[in-house]
Amino acid sequence: MTSYYRRLTEVAGQRGPLCVGIDPHPSLLQAWGLTVDARGAERCARHLVGVLGELVTAFKPQSAFFERYGAAGVAALERVLADIKASGAISILDVKRGDIGSTMEAYADAYLADGSPLAADAITCSPYLGFESLAPAFERAIRYERGVYVLARTSNPEGDAVQLAFNDSGSVVQNIIDAATAYNTNSRKKAIGLVVGGTRQRLGCDISDFNGSILVPGIGFQGGRMEDLPKLFGDAVDQVLAVVGRGIISAGPDAQALRTRVAKLIM
Amino acid sequence: MTSYYRRLTEVAGQRGPLCVGIDPHPSLLQAWGLTVDARGAERCARHLVGVLGELVTAFKPQSAFFERYGAAGVAALERVLADIKASGAISILDVKRGDIGSTMEAYADAYLADGSPLAADAITCSPYLGFESLAPAFERAIRYERGVYVLARTSNPEGDAVQLAFNDSGSVVQNIIDAATAYNTNSRKKAIGLVVGGTRQRLGCDISDFNGSILVPGIGFQGGRMEDLPKLFGDAVDQVLAVVGRGIISAGPDAQALRTRVAKLIM
Numbered sequence: 002m003t004s005y006y007r008r009l010t011e012v013a014g015q016r017g018p019l020c021v022g023i024d025p026h027p028s029l030l031q032a033w034g035l036t037v038d039a040r041g042a043e044r045c046a047r048h049l050v051g052v053l054g055e056l057v058t059a060f061k062p063q064s065a066f067f068e069r070y071g072a073a074g075v076a077a078l079e080r081v082l083a084d085i086k087a088s089g090a091i092s093i094l095d096v097k098r099g100d101i102g103s104t105m106e107a108y109a110d111a112y113l114a115d116g117s118p119l120a121a122d123a124i125t126c127s128p129y130l131g132f133e134s135l136a137p138a139f140e141r142a143i144r145y146e147r148g149v150y151v152l153a154r155t156s157n158p159e160g161d162a163v164q165l166a167f168n169d170s171g172s173v174v175q176n177i178i179d180a181a182t183a184y185n186t187n188s189r190k191k192a193i194g195l196v197v198g199g200t201r202q203r204l205g206c207d208i209s210d211f212n213g214s215i216l217v218p219g220i221g222f223q224g225g226r227m228e229d230l231p232k233l234f235g236d237a238v239d240q241v242l243a244v245v246g247r248g249i250i251s252a253g254p255d256a257q258a259l260r261t262r263v264a265k266l267i268m
Numbered sequence: 269m270t271s272y273y274r275r276l277t278e279v280a281g282q283r284g285p286l287c288v289g290i291d292p293h294p295s296l297l298q299a300w301g302l303t304v305d306a307r308g309a310e311r312c313a314r315h316l317v318g319v320l321g322e323l324v325t326a327f328k329p330q331s332a333f334f335e336r337y338g339a340a341g342v343a344a345l346e347r348v349l350a351d352i353k354a355s356g357a358i359s360i361l362d363v364k365r366g367d368i369g370s371t372m373e374a375y376a377d378a379y380l381a382d383g384s385p386l387a388a389d390a391i392t393c394s395p396y397l398g399f400e401s402l403a404p405a406f407e408r409a410i411r412y413e414r415g416v417y418v419l420a421r422t423s424n425p426e427g428d429a430v431q432l433a434f435n436d437s438g439s440v441v442q443n444i445i446d447a448a449t450a451y452n453t454n455s456r457k458k459a460i461g462l463v464v465g466g467t468r469q470r471l472g473c474d475i476s477d478f479n480g481s482i483l484v485p486g487i488g489f490q491g492g493r494m495e496d497l498p499k500l501f502g503d504a505v506d507q508v509l510a511v512v513g514r515g516i517i518s519a520g521p522d523a524q525a526l527r528t529r530v531a532k533l534i535m
Contacts, residue, residue: 024370024371026370026374063371063374065365065367065371065372065374065375065378066371066374068342068374068375068378068379068386069374069375069377069378069384070378070385071342071343071346071378071384071385071386072339072340072342072343072345072346072385073339073385075335075338075339075342076338076339078339079338079339095371097365097366097367097394098332098364099364099394099396100332100364101422101423101424101426102424103291103293104291104330104332104333104362105332107293107330107332107333107335107336108332108335108336110336111332111335111336111337111338112335117336117338118337118338118339118340119335119338127364127366127394127396127397128396128430129366129394129395129396129419129422129427129430129431130394130419130422130424130426130427130430131424131425131426131427131428131429131430132426132429133426134424134426134427152396152397155368155396155397156368157368157369157397157398157401158398159368159397159398159399159400159401160396160397160398160401161398161435162398162399162435162437162440162443163395163396163397163398163430163433163440164396165435166430166433166434166435166439166440167433167434167435168428168429168432168433168434170429172433173429173430173433173440176429
C-alpha cells in the first residue's frame with residue numbers, strides 16, 4: 002500500500018489538482034430531469050463519475066445529499082464510492098463528523114476502515130470537540146493508508162466567531178494548522194489534511210508551513226478563483242486540491258459539456 | 269401539534285428527566301451475545317426501547333454505531349426511531365451534524381422534516397462553522413415542531429481549546445449559549461437546546477439564564493453525578509435532561525435488571 006498523500010500526489014501530478022464536488026441537491030436533480038429521491042441522487046452522482054472519473058483527481062460526494070433519503074440514500078452512496086474507486090480517482094467523502102471516545106472510533110471505523118461499506122479514501126472531520134478528539138480517525142487513516150481533512154478555516158462569515166477566537170496558544174484555526182503539521186511530522190505520514198475555504202481575500206491564519214493536503218472548496222460558483230490561490234496559500238499552494246461543484250455540474254448532464262468544463266479548469 | 273419543548277416537558281414531568289443513551293458498540297454487542305453487525309445493533313437497540321420505552325422520557329441513539337455498518341446500519345436506525353416513536357418516548361438522534369448553506373439544509377431535511385425516514389424528535393448539531401450556520405436546522409425544527417441541541421460545552425478536556433477560546437463577545441461557548449437564548453426568545457419556541465457535559469466541576473460559562481432544554485451526557489459511567497447537577501446548572505437545572513448510557517445498558521439484556529437500573533435513577 003501507499004500512503005494517502007502519496008497516492009493523491011501521484012494522481013494529481015497526472016490529472017491536475019481538481020476535485021469535483023458531487024452535490025446532488027434537489028434543484029440540480031430537477032434540472033437534470035431526475036427524480037428527487039435516492040434513485041435520482043444515485044443516477045446523478047454515478048453519471049458524473051462515469052463521465053469524469055478518468056479525467057479528474059478526486060471526487061467529493063457530500064453525504065448530506067444522500068442521508069437526506071435515509072438508508073436508501075446511504076445505499077446509493079455506497080455504490081457511488083465503489084464507482085469512484087473503480088474509476089481510479091480518489092474519493093473524499095464530505096461527512097464532517099466529529100465526536101469523542103468510542104463514538105469517534107465508530108465513525109472512524111465506518112469511513113476509514115478496510116471492509117466498511119462506506120469507506121472512502123479520505124473524509125472530512127469537524128473539530129468543535131477539539132483537534133485531539135479526532136485521534137481515532139487519524140489513527141485509522143494511518144493504519145489503512147487513508148486521509149482525514151480537518152475543518153480549519155471555512156468560507157462562510159459565521160465561522161469567524163469560532164475559528165478566529167483566541168486561546169493562550171493563538172487562534173483556534175492556527176492551533177489546528179499547527180497541530181496538524183506536528184502530527185504529520187511525527188507520524189511520518191501526511192494523513193491529515195485541512196479544509197480551507199477559497200473565497201476569502203485573506204485567511205486570517207498562516208498555512209504556508211503546513212505539510213499535508215489542503216482541500217479548498219468555494220472555487221467557481223461561490224466566488225473563489227483558481228488564480229487567487231497562490232496569494233492565499235503561499236508556499237503551500239502546491240498542496241491545494243481545489244473543489245469545484247456547481248461550476249462543473251451545472252454543465253451537465255451532457256457528457257461532452259461536462260468534460261469541456263473540466264478541461265478548462267485543469268488547463 | 270405541540271412544540272418540542274412543551275412535549276418534552278410534559279413527558280419529563282410524568283417520567284422524570286432521564287434520557288437513555290443507545291450506544292450499541294462492539295463490546296456491548298458481544299457482552300449481550302449479539303453479532304457485531306447491523307442486525308446485532310438493531311436487536312440491542314430495539315430491545316432497550318421495548319423494555320424501557322414506556323418508562324423513560326427519551327432515548328438518544330448514537331448514529332455512529334449504526335453508520336458503522338453502512339446502509340444496513342442506517343436502515344436499522346430507521347426502525348429504532350420508529351420504535352421509539354411508537355413507545356411514546358422522545359427520540360434525540362445524536363448525529364452532531366454541522367455544515368453551511370444547501371448542505372445544512374439537506375441535513376435539516378434528513379433529520380428534522382416530516383416524512384423523512386430518519387426524522388427524529390430532535391438532533392444534535394456541531395457549531396464549528398458558526399452558530400448561525402445551523403439556521404436551516406433551527407428553521408426546520410420550528411416548522412416541524414422538533415428540536416436541535418447545539419454542542420456547547422463538552423465533557424472532554426480537548427474541547428477547551430475551542431470552546432473556551434475568546435472573541436470580542438466573550439468565550440465561544442458563552443456566545444453559543446447567549447445566541448441560543450436569544451433565538452428561543454425571538455422565535456417564541458424553545459426549539460434550540462444545548463449539549464453540556466455533566467462531568468466537570470465547573471462549566472467555565474454561565475448557563476443559568478438559558479431558556480431551552482439542556483442535554484447532559486456523561487452521567488454515571490463517565491463520572492458525572494445526578495446530585496451535582498444543581499450546582500453546575502443553577503437556575504437552569506429544571507431544564508436538564510440527563511443522559512445515561514452504559515450506566516443503564518450494562519445491566520442488560522435482562523429486562524428486569526434494566527428496569528431496576530432505570531427506576532433507581534428516576535427516583
